[in-house]
Amino acid sequence: MRELSYAEALREGLRQAMETDARVFAIGEDIGVYGGAFGVTAGLLDQFGGQRVIDTPISEAGIAGACVGAALTGMRPVGEIQFMDFVTLTMEQLVLQAAKVRFMFGGKASVPMVLRMPGGSGTGAAAQHSESLENWFVHVPGLKVVMPSNAYDAKGLLLSAIDDDNPVIFVEHKLLYKTKMDVPEAPYRIPLSQTNIVRAGQHVTVVATSIMVSRALAAADELAKEGIELEIIDPRTLKPLDDTPIIDSVKKTGRALIVHEAVEIGGFGGEIAARIAGSEAFDYLEAPVKRLAGLDIPIPYNRELERNTVPQIESIIVEARKLAQTAY
Amino acid sequence: MTDAISTLRLEDFHEIIETLGPDELKMMLLKMHTIRLFEERAEQLYSQGRVHGTMHLSIGQEATAVGASTGMIRATGDAGDYLLNHHRGHGHCLAWGSDVNRMMAEFMGKESGYCRGRGGSMHIADIDANNLGANGIVAGGVPIAVGVGLSIKMRQTSQVCLVIFGDGAANEGAFHEAMNMASIWNLPIIFLCENNQYAMSMPYPKAFNIPFVSQRAAGYGLPGETVDGNDVLAVYQAVAAAAERARRGEGASLVESVTYRYKGHSKSDKQAYRTRQEVQDWRDNKDPIDRFNTLLVRAGIISDAEGAAMRDTATQIVDDSVTFSEASADPDIASIMDGVYA
Numbered sequence: 001m002r003e004l005s006y007a008e009a010l011r012e013g014l015r016q017a018m019e020t021d022a023r024v025f026a027i028g029e030d031i032g033v034y035g036g037a038f039g040v041t042a043g044l045l046d047q048f049g050g051q052r053v054i055d056t057p058i059s060e061a062g063i064a065g066a067c068v069g070a071a072l073t074g075m076r077p078v079g080e081i082q083f084m085d086f087v088t089l090t091m092e093q094l095v096l097q098a099a100k101v102r103f104m105f106g107g108k109a110s111v112p113m114v115l116r117m118p119g120g121s122g123t124g125a126a127a128q129h130s131e132s133l134e135n136w137f138v139h140v141p142g143l144k145v146v147m148p149s150n151a152y153d154a155k156g157l158l159l160s161a162i163d164d165d166n167p168v169i170f171v172e173h174k175l176l177y178k179t180k181m182d183v184p185e186a187p188y189r190i191p192l193s194q195t196n197i198v199r200a201g202q203h204v205t206v207v208a209t210s211i212m213v214s215r216a217l218a219a220a221d222e223l224a225k226e227g228i229e230l231e232i233i234d235p236r237t238l239k240p241l242d243d244t245p246i247i248d249s250v251k252k253t254g255r256a257l258i259v260h261e262a263v264e265i266g267g268f269g270g271e272i273a274a275r276i277a278g279s280e281a282f283d284y285l286e287a288p289v290k291r292l293a294g295l296d297i298p299i300p301y302n303r304e305l306e307r308n309t310v311p312q313i314e315s316i317i318v319e320a321r322k323l324a325q326t327a328y
Numbered sequence: 329m330t331d332a333i334s335t336l337r338l339e340d341f342h343e344i345i346e347t348l349g350p351d352e353l354k355m356m357l358l359k360m361h362t363i364r365l366f367e368e369r370a371e372q373l374y375s376q377g378r379v380h381g382t383m384h385l386s387i388g389q390e391a392t393a394v395g396a397s398t399g400m401i402r403a404t405g406d407a408g409d410y411l412l413n414h415h416r417g418h419g420h421c422l423a424w425g426s427d428v429n430r431m432m433a434e435f436m437g438k439e440s441g442y443c444r445g446r447g448g449s450m451h452i453a454d455i456d457a458n459n460l461g462a463n464g465i466v467a468g469g470v471p472i473a474v475g476v477g478l479s480i481k482m483r484q485t486s487q488v489c490l491v492i493f494g495d496g497a498a499n500e501g502a503f504h505e506a507m508n509m510a511s512i513w514n515l516p517i518i519f520l521c522e523n524n525q526y527a528m529s530m531p532y533p534k535a536f537n538i539p540f541v542s543q544r545a546a547g548y549g550l551p552g553e554t555v556d557g558n559d560v561l562a563v564y565q566a567v568a569a570a571a572e573r574a575r576r577g578e579g580a581s582l583v584e585s586v587t588y589r590y591k592g593h594s595k596s597d598k599q600a601y602r603t604r605q606e607v608q609d610w611r612d613n614k615d616p617i618d619r620f621n622t623l624l625v626r627a628g629i630i631s632d633a634e635g636a637a638m639r640d641t642a643t644q645i646v647d648d649s650v651t652f653s654e655a656s657a658d659p660d661i662a663s664i665m666d667g668v669y670a
Contacts, residue, residue, distance in 0.1 A: 025482065051482060057512070062505035065471020066478055069489075072460055073410065073479040092502070096465050097472060105453040105461055106444035107667025141668050165670035240669075 004183040006148075006176045009155040010040050010116075014078060016187045017162045018048055021076065024162055025052040027063055028080030028116075037082045038118055038177050060086050064093035064115065068167075071113040072101070076162055083129045084119035084171065098167040099142030112165045114158070120173040120211060120261055121310055127298035130306075132210075132262035137169045138239045138271070144192060145238040147171045149213035151181045153236055156190030164192060173211045195242040197249070201229030203324050205249040207272050208234060208259040212311060216259055219316035228324045238268055246272065247279045254286035255323050261310045264293035287326040292319045333540075333586055334555045334562065344561050348398070350629045354638070356398055356560060357624060360390040360617045361642035363419040366428060369646050370418070370435055370449070374595060379435045383449040384416040388558075388590040391616035392492075392522050393419030395563025396585070399571055400424075400490050408458045409571070410476050410489040412469035414522070416589070417462035420492055421452045424459050432649035438656035445659045446667065458487075466527075467493055467500035470519070474506045477515030477580070488574040490567070492520045496527030498541045507582070511548040516574035518567060519550075521584045522557065528593045529601040545582035557585030558616040561623075588614070 004012065017024045025048075026041055032055040035042030045053040056063050060081060067077040081087050087094070094115065101109050121130035137145045144166050148154040154172070161168040198213060199220055208216040213234045220230040231249050235241055250256045256276050258269035269291040276282065276289055294310045345353065367387050373379040386393065400409040402425050413420040421431060426442065434441025435449050442452050453461030460476070463469040473491035480487045497503055498521055510517045521541045525532045538544070545552025551573075555562045563585050570581035588610040592599050599607075624630045630638070 027478075054478070054513075057505075057508060059505035059509060061502050062471050062474060062509050065473075065502065065506065066475040066509065069412075069460075069472035069475020069477070070479040070482075071475070072472070073476050073483075075475075075479045075482060077475070092465060092468065093471060097463075097468055101453075101461060102670060103667045104443060104447045104451045105455060106442065106446050108443075108455045109453065109461070110670040112670075144669075 001182040001184065003180040004151055005178050005180045006151040006154050007038060007040050007178065009151040009183045010158055010172065011042065011044070012183070013155040013158040013187070014041070015044060015047065017159060018044070018052060023074060023076040024078060025054065025075065026078050026080065027054040027056060027066055029056055029058055029063070029082050031055060031080050036080060038174065041080065060089035061093055064090035064098070067113040067115060068093055068098050068111055071111040072109055077113045078162060079113065079115045081115060081117040084117040084133055085128050085131045087117055087133060094137070094143065094167070094169070095140050099140045103142060110165045111167045114161045114168045114170050116170045116172060118172045118174045118177070120175060121299045121306055122175045124301060124303065124306065126301040130299035132260070132294065134169070134171045134238060135262055135266065135268045138268060142167065144168045144240065145171065146192060146236065147210045147238055148236065149210050149234050150176070151179060151183050153190055155183055156188050157192070157236060159187055160189045160192050163189065171210065175211050179214070190236070192237045193240045193242045194236065195245045196234045196236055197231065197245055198234050199230065199232040201231040201253070203229045203253055204255045204257055204320050205231045205233060205246070205253045206257045206259060206316070206320060207246055208232060209238065209268065210261065212259040212261060215311065215313045216316055218313045219320060222317050223320055226321070228321060230320055243275045247276065247281045250276050250281035251284045254284050256289045257292060257320055257323050258289070259292045259311050259316055261294055263296050264291055265296055267293050269293050287323055290319060290323055292316060334553060334566070340565060341561060344565060345627060352398070353624060353629055356394050357620055357630070358638050358642060359394045359423055360560065360620060361639050362428065362645055363390045363393060363422050364617060365642045365646045366422060366431070366649070367418055369650065371591070373435070373650070380437070381448050382595045384594050385591040386416045386419040386589060388610060388616070389416070389522065389524055389587045390419055391560035391620065392557045392563050392585040392587050393423040395560040396490060396492065396520055396567045397423035398564045399567030400488065402457065404456055404458065406483070406485045406487065409487050411459045412473050412476070412489065413462050413492040414466070414469065414494055414497065415450050415462060415464050416494065417452065417492070418449065421454065421459060421462065424454070425457060426452065426454050426459065428645050428649040429652040433653040433656050436653045436656070437658065438653055439659045440653070440656040467497035467502040469493065470497060470506040471502050473517050473519070474509045474515065477510060477517045478513065480516050481513070486575050488516045488518060488571045490518045490520060492522055494527065495521060495523040495525065495532055495535070495541060496530070498544065499527070499535055507544070507548045507550065510580040511550050514577070514579040517580040518570040518574065519580060519582045520567065521582065523584050523586050524589045525586070526589070526593070526601065531601065540584055542582050542584040550580055550582055552582040552584070554584040554586060557587030558614050558619060560616060560620050
């Protein structure tokens with residue numbers, strides 16, 4: 001099978017959606033001739049023209065509003081916010097409009113839109129271009145939140161997100177864009193709200209999101225040499241969350257480590273920890289549920305400071321090993 | 329560039345009467361009465377504790393709602409235009425053709441209301457009638473109109489989107505982004521600024537350093553016009569012309585309708601920012617219903633008695649809506665999670 005990068009897989013998914021459904025269009029800043037700041041939409045303008053690959057002025061609230069209005073009237077927009085940080089400029093349209101109109105109007109309207117945005121640090125872009133803000137949206141009824149961790153999932157989840165009749169916040173990761181793996185050419189869909197067991201293991205359950213999935217897998221390879229087997233679980237859709245595989249896994253391992261890049265306090269890890277503690281898995285816990293996540297600071301510029309702000313393979317190894325050896 | 333409030337010229341008036349015909353003109357007056365009486369009744373029900381929450385009354389602004397709606401095509405599906413409006417939007421919905429019973433039922437939080445009691449007075453929508461809903465966020469609907477305009481263009485229909493917002497909304501950043509996008513993409517949108525001269529307590533002259541909101545249109549390369557918002561035919565004429573323009577493929581327009589609200593911003597407003605005399609002056613001398621009634625009598629379209637009877641008809645419509653609503657069921661608590669996701 002041929003390999004595609006995460007960016008190419010997203011592009012192929014978007015292209016196939018646009019080829020098969022005239023209601024799907026792309027809108028965002030520099031997505032046309034420029035091909036998107038990270039190259040995801042490269043070439044789409046040539047294929048579909050400016051009516052369906054719409055370059056916008058630097059107007060993030062306008063992009064989000066355009067998606068809401070078009071979705072309300074029969075279209076399926078796929079908007080791009082150039083950096084996830086800039087989603088702050090769209091919050092009113094996403095939180096107060098996209099998320100609420102269906103419920104507020106008695107369940108009669110639908111807003112089938114996808115808003116793609118790259119989060120994450122590791123590019124030296126400092127505090128205003130590196131944030132991971134996904135949990136803000138998890139807290140909003142009416143939104144769905146999807147976070148693919150590899151190229152295969154990226155394509156399959158994007159096609160499902162475009163099919164979905166709800167507003168979907170689609171969080172990509174800048175460091176994943178160039179990562180490659182086998183991706184089938186024919187369109188395929190990975191259902192939303194389907195948690196994935198990426199690697200089976202019996203000692204520690206590691207729930208990881210986005211780029212932390214590949215870091216957790218690398219950590220698992222190392223720890224396997226010591227006889228510690230990690231079970232790596234990728235929720236893929238943060239909301240609505242399919243928590244059954246997580247709970248079942250913790251019942252098996254008795255230990256849970258949650259790893260994400262976003263700041264720990266108020267992060268998604270707290271939700272996972274609470275779901276585990278509130279479920280029948282609680283009785284099976286042999287050690288406290290642990291979180292490994294971003295420090296409570298803005299992302300710093302200096303390379304080593306930046307690296308030390310968010311979980312890395314080494315820190316996952318240390319935490320998982322410690323947890324494997326901990327018992328009440 | 330706008331330098332004055334346009335008023336209706338006599339020759340235009342004769343043409344409009346010709347165009348609309350007596351039945352439509354009478355319907356417009358009946359709608360204005362219905363809106364006024366509906367809101368007066370809603371306020372009374374609120375004071376009796378039969379409607380809860382709050383409400384934003386548009387009493388005094390009926391000409392803008394009815395004039396604008398009359399200038400649009402109100403039908404379902406691709407045959408009809410779209411409406412997006414704001415928190416003071418009861419009149420817009422009624423003018424657009426919303427069912428008075430289902431409006432009142434929504435005020436009372438009933439399952440039979442437009443939003444099944446989930447939206448309340450501030451969020452009436454009638455999706456089937458292309459009324460995409462009243463918005464509780466100042467300027468919230470303005471960028472949405474851009475998406476509706478894009479959708480119309482991509483679906484290649486001849487629809488137009490009317491988005492109504494207040495003077496306060498014109499000072500939100502979203503207004504700027506949306507006006508610019510509508511202009512560069514030549515979208516079929518009418519931006520109707522219903523300038524009632526107070527953004528809650530902020531008077532227009534303190535919030536703007538230009539005499540008319542419509543002057544801002546020039547900055548986006550769009551036409552802008554200010555009309556007497558208490559003259560229903562002037563509003564109709566301006567909106568109908570903007571709709572025609574949009575349908576010809578000539579893009580968006582900004583229409584400013586200068587009007588006045590008699591009541592406070594919402595139910596908690598003590599109105600310390602204006603004098604009673606100012607309100608009374610508008611009621612006595614510029615009331616949109618009195619003006620339109622007088623005009624229709626003078627034009628021989630209705631008699632004095634017919635004018636009075638119309639008010640009675642509207643009273644009956646509103647009475648019936650209260651009866652309907654009180655007989656309606658509250659939403660079932662078991663259905664509380666309905667409609668969050670499609």
